[in-house]
Amino acid sequence: xxxxxxxxxxxxxxxxxxxxxxxxxxxxxxxxxxxxxxxxxxxxxxxxxxxxxxxxxxxxxxxxxxxxxxxxxxxxxxxxxxxxxxxxxxxxxxxxxxxxxxxxxxxxxxxxxxxxxxxxxxxxxxxxxxxxxxxxxxxxxxxxxxxxxxxxxxxxxxxxxxxxxxxxxxxxxxxxxxxxxxxxxxxxxxxxxxxxxxxxxxxxxxxxxxxxxxxxxxxxxxxxxxxxxxxxxxxxxxxxxxxxxxxxxxxxxxxxxxxxxxxxxxxxxxxxxxxxxxxxxxxxxxxxxxxxxxxxxxxxxxxxxxxxxxxxxxxxxxxxxxxxxxxxxxxxxxxxxxxxxxxxxxxxxxxxxxxxxxxxxxxxxxxxxxxxxxxxxxxxxxxxxxxxxxxxxxxxxxxxxxxxxxxxxxxxxxxxxxxxxxxxxxxxxxxxxxxxxxxxxxxxxxxxxxxxxxxxxxxxxxxxxxxxxxxxxxxxxxxxxxxxxxxxxxxxxxxxxxxxxxxxxxxxxxxxxxxxxxxxxxxxxxxxxxxxxxxxxxxxxxxxxxxxxxxxxxxx
Amino acid sequence: xxxxxxxxxxxxxxxxxxxxxxxxxxxxxxxxxxxxxxxxxxxxxxxxxxxxxxxxxxxxxxxxxxxxxxxxxxxxxxxxxxxxxxxxxxxxxxxxxxxxxxxxxxxxxxxxxxxxxxxxxxxxxxxxxxxxxxxxxxxxxxxxxxxxxxxxxxxxxxxxxxxxxxxxxxxxxxxxxxxxxxxxxxxxxxxxxxxxxxxxxxxxxxxxxxxxxxxxxxxxxxxxxxxxxxxxxxxxxxxxxxxxxxxxxxxxxxxxxxxxxxxxxxxxxxxxxxxxxxxxxxxxxxxxxxxxxxxxxxxxxxxxxxxxxxxxxxxxxxxxxxxxxxxxxxxxxxxxxxxxxxxxxxxxxxxxx
Ligand SMILES: Nc1ncnc2c1ncn2[C@@H]1O[C@H](COP(=O)(O)OP(=O)(O)O)[C@@H](O)[C@H]1O
Ligand SMILES: [Mg+2]
Numbered sequence: 025x026x027x028x029x030x031x032x033x034x035x036x037x038x039x040x041x042x043x044x045x046x047x048x049x050x051x052x053x054x055x056x057x058x059x060x061x062x063x064x065x066x067x068x069x070x071x072x073x074x075x076x077x078x079x080x081x082x083x084x085x086x087x088x089x090x091x092x093x094x095x096x097x098x099x100x101x102x103x104x105x106x107x108x109x110x111x112x113x114x115x116x117x118x119x120x121x122x123x124x125x126x127x128x129x130x131x132x133x134x135x136x137x138x139x140x141x142x143x144x145x146x147x148x149x150x151x152x153x154x155x156x157x158x159x160x161x162x163x164x165x166x167x168x169x170x171x172x173x174x175x176x177x178x179x180x181x182x183x184x185x186x187x188x189x190x191x192x193x194x195x196x197x198x199x200x201x202x203x204x205x206x207x208x209x210x211x212x213x214x215x216x217x218x219x220x221x222x223x224x225x226x227x228x229x230x231x232x233x234x235x236x237x238x239x240x241x242x243x244x245x246x247x248x249x250x251x252x253x254x255x256x257x258x259x260x261x262x263x264x265x266x267x268x269x270x271x272x273x274x275x276x277x278x279x280x281x282x283x284x285x286x287x288x289x290x291x292x293x294x295x296x297x298x299x300x301x302x303x304x305x306x307x308x309x310x311x312x313x314x315x316x317x318x319x320x321x322x323x324x325x326x327x328x329x330x331x332x333x334x335x336x337x338x339x340x341x342x343x344x345x346x347x348x349x350x351x352x353x354x355x356x357x358x359x360x361x362x363x364x365x366x367x368x369x370x371x372x373x374x375x376x377x378x379x380x381x382x383x384x385x386x387x388x389x390x391x392x393x394x395x396x397x398x399x400x401x402x403x404x405x406x407x408x409x410x411x412x413x414x415x416x417x418x419x420x421x422x423x424x425x426x427x428x429x430x431x432x433x434x435x436x437x438x439x440x441x442x443x444x445x446x447x448x449x450x451x452x453x454x455x456x457x458x459x460x461x462x463x464x465x466x467x468x469x470x471x472x473x474x475x476x477x478x479x480x481x482x483x484x485x486x487x488x489x490x491x492x493x494x495x496x497x498x499x500x501x502x503x504x505x506x507x508x509x510x511x512x513x514x515x516x517x518x519x520x521x522x523x524x525x526x527x528x529x530x531x532x533x534x535x536x537x538x539x540x541x542x543x544x545x546x547x548x549x550x551x552x553x554x555x556x557x558x559x560x561x562x563x564x565x566x567x568x569x570x571x572x573x574x575x576x577x578x579x580x
Numbered sequence: 581x582x583x584x585x586x587x588x589x590x591x592x593x594x595x596x597x598x599x600x601x602x603x604x605x606x607x608x609x610x611x612x613x614x615x616x617x618x619x620x621x622x623x624x625x626x627x628x629x630x631x632x633x634x635x636x637x638x639x640x641x642x643x644x645x646x647x648x649x650x651x652x653x654x655x656x657x658x659x660x661x662x663x664x665x666x667x668x669x670x671x672x673x674x675x676x677x678x679x680x681x682x683x684x685x686x687x688x689x690x691x692x693x694x695x696x697x698x699x700x701x702x703x704x705x706x707x708x709x710x711x712x713x714x715x716x717x718x719x720x721x722x723x724x725x726x727x728x729x730x731x732x733x734x735x736x737x738x739x740x741x742x743x744x745x746x747x748x749x750x751x752x753x754x755x756x757x758x759x760x761x762x763x764x765x766x767x768x769x770x771x772x773x774x775x776x777x778x779x780x781x782x783x784x785x786x787x788x789x790x791x792x793x794x795x796x797x798x799x800x801x802x803x804x805x806x807x808x809x810x811x812x813x814x815x816x817x818x819x820x821x822x823x824x825x826x827x828x829x830x831x832x833x834x835x836x837x838x839x840x841x842x843x844x845x846x847x848x849x850x851x852x853x854x855x856x857x858x859x860x861x862x863x864x865x866x867x868x869x870x871x872x873x874x875x876x877x878x879x880x881x882x883x884x885x886x887x888x889x890x891x892x893x894x895x896x897x898x899x900x901x902x903x904x905x906x907x908x909x910x911x912x913x914x915x916x917x918x919x920x921x922x923x924x925x926x927x928x929x930x931x932x933x
Contacts, residue, residue: 025635028652394633469666472633475654477680477731487679491670574670574711 030481031395038399041386045406047433048449052421053413059424060267073268083252087272090249093164093239094232094276097171101228102221104172105179108321111314113187114213116306118315126322129329131177132553134510134527136237137546138170140539141331143242149342151331162244170238173328175231176321179224186220187213219287226280226287233276234414237512241534249273250513253416257423257517267424270417281412329550336544351544359533359541360524365548368526371443372508379448379455379504383407384497387459388485392471411453415513422446423517438520450514451507455500462496463489495564502560506553583642584609584767585630585735590639592625592791599625600636601791610765612758614778617788618814623771626788627739630769632656644734658735659728663743665720667712673699673723674708680731698726701760718749725757729764736761738770742777754781775815779803787811808932812852819858819899820931823851829925835894838868839925850933855885857927858901860913861920868923872899874915877908884908888921 027035063069077083108127112120130138145152146161159165198208236250243251249269257266337347355361390404410418426437436442466489474484490497512527519528526545533542585607592600599622607613615623628634630641632653640649648656659680668676674695681691699705702722712720721741728736741757742750758781761768772778778785779799786796787810795802795811806812809820823831825844830837831851840851861869872890875898886901886908901921903913913919 025632025652026650026655028654030654031652467664467666469662469664470668472631472653473660473662473666473727474679475633475652476631476656476658476660476728476733478654479680479682480654488668488670574713 052425055424056421109183117311138173139241166242182224186217351540359529364524364529375508376501376505407456419517614782616778622791659733665724834892836892855902861922
């Protein structure tokens with residue numbers, strides 16, 4: 025068929041987004057892979073770097089350590105999150121909304137903040153030090169507790185979704201057949217939630233094995249892969265070895281990614297459009313037990329965040345416990361001062377703004393355009409890749425690619441722009457999937473109607489698709505913002521003295537021993553993200569409703 | 581009259597699967613053509629090929645003396661209504677209808693006038709500012725129709741436009757769409773799987789099965805002169821028998837000899853007879869009279885449908901007949917009554933299998 029003007033425009037835009045993703049993802053990844061097989065002078069030496077890596081027992085031991093904490097955290101988080109999700113979806117206990125909000129708190133703070141909090145709780149001068157009965161919080165124990173805190177909401181969200189899709193008709197059938205609750209659980213609830221649980225397990229595993237903030241803060245002598253990358257690069261300036269460890273780190277992440285994709289595909293198949301939402305029955309004992317359980321978890325989360333809040337306000341722990349804002353005088357410390365906080369806000373705004381545009385446009389072309397089928401498939405595959413790449417690896421890859429003297433994009437190095445590009449790429453996949461899900465719910469015939477009415481596709485896009493998708497667009501923007509505020513791993517290699525960031529400042533102040541200011545800066549990130557979330561809820565509740573009265577069915 | 585649209589030798593493959601097999605037909609200017617067939621037979625695919633939303637693997641399409649085979653949809657001249665209506669939910673009725681009017685830099689008054697005109701045409705003037713979620717299914721349907729007609733397209737394409745509606749609304753809209761089409765004289769192709777809809781609305785029906793055109797013709801032709809067993813069976817209800825040739829005008833069914841007015845050519849053939857062409861006979865001297873037993877009577881209002889077990893020579897066979905209800909009641913015919921029926925020679929039609 026001949027190409028219409030729409031087709032040419034589509035090809036043009038897909039190419040632009042495709043080129044963007046190649047520059048922001050494919051080329052840097054190639055750079056890091058080739059770096060791992062080169063020596064210091066940039067000469068190809070095959071697998072020599074890998075040989076020296078695997079002949080160094082200290083480094084190899086990190087693989088074992090990484091797997092150990094990842095698997096233990098995975099088991100604990102999934103168990104805790106499953107029961108919590110079960111309580112939220114299958115009981116009629118009071119306070120579900122509050123429990124749910126509390127459970128989301130860890131998403132709003134940098135992962136390493138929980139490590140700092142644990143130091144205040146169980147460290148050498150910690151309040152509850154005795155509870156550890158002689159064990160050290162620095163090491164695997166601290167890492168695992170902090171990682172559980174950090175990964176809990178991620179697992180919870182996935183499992184809640186999985187549990188809510190359990191078809192009510194199956195529960196009714198089970199009831200009519202007089203199935204005992206336990207049996208219903210094993211024959212109805214568990215099978216339909218199975219894929220969600222597996223998927224959540226892999227997500228947790230990946231988050232932990234690629235996280236470097238927590239083990240850096242509270243790991244002590246306990247080395248893990250992610251910290252090794254950091255130490256090789258920042259500590260020893262051994263970029264080649266950093267690249268090698270990165271490649272090693274990609275493998276478990278990649279494996280988790282592949283399994284997750286397979287499992288997700290199966291889960292979609294269960295969810296038929298005819299499924300009916302299940303309304304749980306009241307059951308006093310069960311509801312009470314669940315309420316107590318959720319209260320415990322909430323107290324755990326609130327303790328961690330509350331400890332940080334308290335520590336940030338105490339003048340000089342543990343000697344002068346009067347409350348003051350001394351620790352918030354960041355300009356008096358190393359780490360970038362208040363400027364790093366403002367930089368973070370700017371970075372988060374840019375990321376939210378440009379990220380949302382790129383992601384939504386990309387998803388639109390993948391899902392809705394009629395022409396260039398291969399181009400769309402490639403675009404989709406590229407959009408799925410960032411999920412499999414640890415932030416630390418992405419950041420290091422950016423050094424190799426953008427800092428290369430022959431790269432015409434070299435001027436980006438050390439600027440705000442590279443931080444924004446890196447962060448957009450790092451969090452691309454989840455946003456892409458959010459956009460796709462929302463676009464899939466829009467009738468595909470809209471594009472066809474418009475072309476039959478001789479209207480260009482962008483008119484339909486701006487007048488129909490975007491207004492209908494506003495909730496998803498806001499969701500993506502918020503996601504980018506919150507993550508840009510909290511991320512450390514991807515940007516820790518890329519910031520410059522002019523573009524210091526709040527999350528990195530937390531890391532550096534902690535490193536320099538200024539733990540209280542580090543906690544204070546972490547809390548600044550928390551206040552900001554919490555405020556943004558609250559504003560977002562108000563916007564969706566009040567303003568969107570007013571501008572989107574077409575969503576309501578009332579006839580006026 | 582001029583051929584407005586001609587579709588020639590269209591083949592369409594989805595991978596290995598062939599959805600359209602050498603499909604050719606013509607549509608005259610101002611004609612209302614229904615593409616009828618069971619679901620999955622390729623109707624929608626055909627319509628989308630005509631619209632350019634799907635590209636044919638082979639074949640040509642001519643519209644208004646112009647070869648449009650390779651043109652993208654926005655360079656073809658048609659309006660389309662989808663089964664889902666695809667109304668833009670965030671735009672008012674007015675803006676939905678005006679959506680296709682705004683390219684030609686027409687000024688606001690002209691557009692407003694055209695929208696009013698169309699709303700009057702489909703009888704929705706009171707709903708101009710509503711959103712689609714505030715309209716009933718039938719109303720949404722009419723808005724979609726008005727939107728498709730707004731730029732005055734040369735060709736109107738409708739894909740199962742009524743299938744999502746209640747029976748009552750459907751019947752009403754059938755007439756309305758038909759009248760509208762006649763009034764505007766717009767050439768129309770409608771896809772449907774509902775034979776009653778096709779029979780009541782179409783000037784001409786194109787009957788499809790498995791990606792092939794089985795037969796085309798006026799509703800009367802298709803009903804009274806089915807060419808194939810599929811046509812006979814799909815349109816209306818019918819009886820089908822396997823038969824053997826005896827002579828040019830006589831054949832054998834289950835061992836019994838019957839006369840037939842058509843010329844018999846093949847040795848083995850299929851014949852069909854419509855239920856309403858079967859009469860209860862008082863006169864045993866007529867041709868093609870058989871004895872049988874009433875097995876069941878279905879009350880259909882003014883008609884009663886009888887399932888009769890007919891005693892052919894070598895084997896019994898079930899035959900469906902339609903009777904006037906009055907006749908059945910007056911003659912006290914009941915289950916297990918014995919009757920004689922006549923399969924009149926002029927009602928027996930030979931069809932291809
Ligand atoms: N995009 C497609 N890819 C593969 N097969 C298709 C596609 N569209 C339709 N088909 C197949 O072609 C056949 C005809 O489909 P369709 O034209 O929608 O039938 P109808 O409208 O008559 O119900 C069906 O078997 C359908 O599964
Ligand atoms: Mg169809």
